[in-house]
Amino acid sequence: MHDISREYAVQMHGITKYFGPHKVLDNIDLDIKKGKIHAVLGENGAGKSTLMSILYGMYSADYGKIYLSGQEAHIGNPSDAISQGIGMVHQHFMLVDKFTVLQNIVLGNETTNFFGVLNMRKAKKKVLDIIEKYGMKVDLKEKIKNLSVGMQQKVEILKALYRGSEVLILDEPTAVLTPMEVDELFETMNSLKQDGKTIIIITHKLKEIKKSAETCTIIRKGRLIDAVNVDDETEQSLAEKMVGRQIKLFVDKQDRVPGKTIFEIKNLSVRCERGIETVKNLSMKIRSGEIYGLAGIEGNGQTELLQCILGRRHADAGKIIMNGKEIQNTDIKNVLDSKISFIHADRHKYGCVLDMTVADNAIMEKYREKPFSVNGFLNHEERDKFTKQIIETYDIRPTNCSHQKIRNLSGGNQQKLVIGREIANNPDLLIAVQPTRGLDVGAIEYVHSTLVNLRDQGKAVLLISLELDEILNLSDKIAVIYGGEIVGEFRQNESDEQKIGLLMAGGKEND
Amino acid sequence: MTKNIIKFLKTNFMCTFIAVFLGFMVACAILLITGYSPSLSMAVMFNAVFSRAKFIVNVIIKSTPIILTGLSVTLAFKSGLFNMGAEGQFIVSTIVAAILGIKCNFHPFIQIPMILCAGVLAGAFMGGIVGWLKAKYGIHEVITSIMFNWIALYMCNFVANSETFHKPESDGTFPINRSGQTLLFYDWKFSQEGRDYLQAHPILNDIILKTDFNLNFLIAVAMAILVWVIIYKTKKGYEFRASGLNPDAAQNAGIDVTKNIFYTMLISGALSGLAGVLSLTGSSTPVLHVLSVFENYGFNGLSVALIAGASPVGCIFAGLMFSALIYAGQTLQSKIGTPSDIVNIMIGTIVFFVALVRIIPIWVNRYLQKEERKNAQ
Numbered sequence: 001m002h003d004i005s006r007e008y009a010v011q012m013h014g015i016t017k018y019f020g021p022h023k024v025l026d027n028i029d030l031d032i033k034k035g036k037i038h039a040v041l042g043e044n045g046a047g048k049s050t051l052m053s054i055l056y057g058m059y060s061a062d063y064g065k066i067y068l069s070g071q072e073a074h075i076g077n078p079s080d081a082i083s084q085g086i087g088m089v090h091q092h093f094m095l096v097d098k099f100t101v102l103q104n105i106v107l108g109n110e111t112t113n114f115f116g117v118l119n120m121r122k123a124k125k126k127v128l129d130i131i132e133k134y135g136m137k138v139d140l141k142e143k144i145k146n147l148s149v150g151m152q153q154k155v156e157i158l159k160a161l162y163r164g165s166e167v168l169i170l171d172e173p174t175a176v177l178t179p180m181e182v183d184e185l186f187e188t189m190n191s192l193k194q195d196g197k198t199i200i201i202i203t204h205k206l207k208e209i210k211k212s213a214e215t216c217t218i219i220r221k222g223r224l225i226d227a228v229n230v231d232d233e234t235e236q237s238l239a240e241k242m243v244g245r246q247i248k249l250f251v252d253k254q255d256r257v258p259g260k261t262i263f264e265i266k267n268l269s270v271r272c273e274r275g276i277e278t279v280k281n282l283s284m285k286i287r288s289g290e291i292y293g294l295a296g297i298e299g300n301g302q303t304e305l306l307q308c309i310l311g312r313r314h315a316d317a318g319k320i321i322m323n324g325k326e327i328q329n330t331d332i333k334n335v336l337d338s339k340i341s342f343i344h345a346d347r348h349k350y351g352c353v354l355d356m357t358v359a360d361n362a363i364m365e366k367y368r369e370k371p372f373s374v375n376g377f378l379n380h381e382e383r384d385k386f387t388k389q390i391i392e393t394y395d396i397r398p399t400n401c402s403h404q405k406i407r408n409l410s411g412g413n414q415q416k417l418v419i420g421r422e423i424a425n426n427p428d429l430l431i432a433v434q435p436t437r438g439l440d441v442g443a444i445e446y447v448h449s450t451l452v453n454l455r456d457q458g459k460a461v462l463l464i465s466l467e468l469d470e471i472l473n474l475s476d477k478i479a480v481i482y483g484g485e486i487v488g489e490f491r492q493n494e495s496d497e498q499k500i501g502l503l504m505a506g507g508k509e510n511d
Numbered sequence: 512m513t514k515n516i517i518k519f520l521k522t523n524f525m526c527t528f529i530a531v532f533l534g535f536m537v538a539c540a541i542l543l544i545t546g547y548s549p550s551l552s553m554a555v556m557f558n559a560v561f562s563r564a565k566f567i568v569n570v571i572i573k574s575t576p577i578i579l580t581g582l583s584v585t586l587a588f589k590s591g592l593f594n595m596g597a598e599g600q601f602i603v604s605t606i607v608a609a610i611l612g613i614k615c616n617f618h619p620f621i622q623i624p625m626i627l628c629a630g631v632l633a634g635a636f637m638g639g640i641v642g643w644l645k646a647k648y649g650i651h652e653v654i655t656s657i658m659f660n661w662i663a664l665y666m667c668n669f670v671a672n673s674e675t676f677h678k679p680e681s682d683g684t685f686p687i688n689r690s691g692q693t694l695l696f697y698d699w700k701f702s703q704e705g706r707d708y709l710q711a712h713p714i715l716n717d718i719i720l721k722t723d724f725n726l727n728f729l730i731a732v733a734m735a736i737l738v739w740v741i742i743y744k745t746k747k748g749y750e751f752r753a754s755g756l757n758p759d760a761a762q763n764a765g766i767d768v769t770k771n772i773f774y775t776m777l778i779s780g781a782l783s784g785l786a787g788v789l790s791l792t793g794s795s796t797p798v799l800h801v802l803s804v805f806e807n808y809g810f811n812g813l814s815v816a817l818i819a820g821a822s823p824v825g826c827i828f829a830g831l832m833f834s835a836l837i838y839a840g841q842t843l844q845s846k847i848g849t850p851s852d853i854v855n856i857m858i859g860t861i862v863f864f865v866a867l868v869r870i871i872p873i874w875v876n877r878y879l880q881k882e883e884r885k886n887a888q
Binding site: 018020021310312331332333336342344349350351352353354355356360364365367368373376377378 | 744745746747749752753756757759760761762763764765766767876877880883884
């Protein structure tokens, strides 16, 4: 803890916060000097977002004080925070799709004349000044829905600056960006810093902290672990502080010669709801004993491709072949029966029924078969036996949870159940979409090693992920999807991040 | 010790009990403000239900249709559907049952099952259409089922006013033939022998002679158990629950959600249909009345399901309570002139409080957590 001083843009001292009986923040101190880029590092659920939400007035702390520029501040709600110069860019943007950039920036803080009529000219001038000052390229007349995610993020930052933010909180700002957009973001952050703004980024990505931040506060399980100068640390040392034990940042994987092709997509074309062709003439081949990683930014046809494989979306042209049989335009039941299993990105929405018990969730794909149901009646004993087996094999905590609602389990344990359930189907192909989303490092390690194990048993894995690192780390073969097409395919050892990042953003390979 | 009492507070049973109690309190307050004596009113209501065997039996008999419509709503609710059409399914069933009951006259062993099946099928048909429209075209079931309620109402009036069925000088149709009625001891209790016997046994006299004595209530109880078994013990029920709680995840697991929507509404309609046909055949005046407004059997079923917290077995008790309140309300008006509307207010507030008392478990948990925290420090 440092003394209260005007040198510090933000000081949070002794912050303690309870959610119900759980102490999510325990006596946390945070001191951030003016004009610095400061990272708050921690695993999912460590409390870093909660801490920042307290600073932004979304929660109030049970104990502790906040000082801004040496003055004690009372921040009761986000409007308070904004008026005291704190701005926040949330992970999920809060923009109105059908409004223009300018309208979005001004929204909620409109300049009006005496009669309450909007004065957009004045607002526009102010926004243009900000844009010029920090060299951000944004077209004010464009509608939000036509912008890339990276652009939308810039709009969010502009929104905060327009409201006079001196301290800018960025919550997982790089989660949805391409490597190139990440670099651009860091440039923007630097030019803001030069102007004396203070920036706080919440993240669990070590590489980005090394690249962008100067100081870093590490939080683990609601406790302050350390506040460090980033230059004095390595990625490995930061990781160990974050997790609290030795971890492997890379997956151990033996080389393995893949078998024959078991899953093939030939010239597939699929349209989205709006009738636009979002998967165009796409082909891929996956062999047994291979992890095939599909890298790409959100919204480049991954969703439609997945839905089409699932049988929930019509294929206009092309074939999907599993074990020699065509499965396109059949139903989900048939797809599951052809030995494909799925781990969905959003387990709450697509993977499990939160208000059913763990046991009921475990049998979701098996309930219709013997011995789980006989003559139309469920066999609860078999169900419980099966659930117990998954709980033991995958080390799901608490171990007596089988009759609790799955809602009460942590994200990692929910995911373990889903994975256990899917692997129990003994699939020939496992399609894993963002299988580690929202999981902590320990759980991620576990999920990754499970996928590699599956591959070593001669199964095929299709890994669709927005996290490029995950793909690079795990996949034997990496394909990049852009605009519904595969724009590049690499073997693991011949890929480089720069090239893949470029392809993900729509650049050409030989540019 | 106090901890256990507080934990007991958050059980479903206690929450419902508190809601009912609060409903009574609000009713008492309104009575007081409007110048009626709450204590006298409550005493009258209590006596109206419990003072004679006849009253108790009447309450039980009257609870039958609303238990069944309550089950109908509950089943749909478990699959994530809101069956506002129980009323219409109920009416359609009575129409079909009345037509068959008047036109046909077979031996009771044929007549009764025939009428029952026809009524159930009519309800199922109507529910099925709603389900089919939802499953196939995504048309919201609340909209279609409300529409169908009105169609059923006017269809009922059409039949009741038609030349073939309308009984002159009455507000309804001819009664259905005796062979289709499900009243028990009906002929016997008016025979000389029966009268003599009942005269000697005043309580039986009260129960059998003075009421529409029938065993339909047992059918309702059996249905409650059946619905419970379907929901929690069968493969189909598992699909219903999964589809209702998370259609996306259910579909991804290979469950045909649209088909389940259709089946759910089919069964739900059948239950309302059963309510309708039984209320006709179990009445001593089994006629189809011209309706100027809904009789609310279906809508009361909604309240029953809500009070029961969508528990099939809870529907039995909620239905009984509901029926008792309505019955007591009628006595209240005739005995001391308190408008029977007070009962509707009470039911309304109870439903409201049932929704509101969900906060009790949250409060309780919060209190327990605070205690825990205190102990930990």
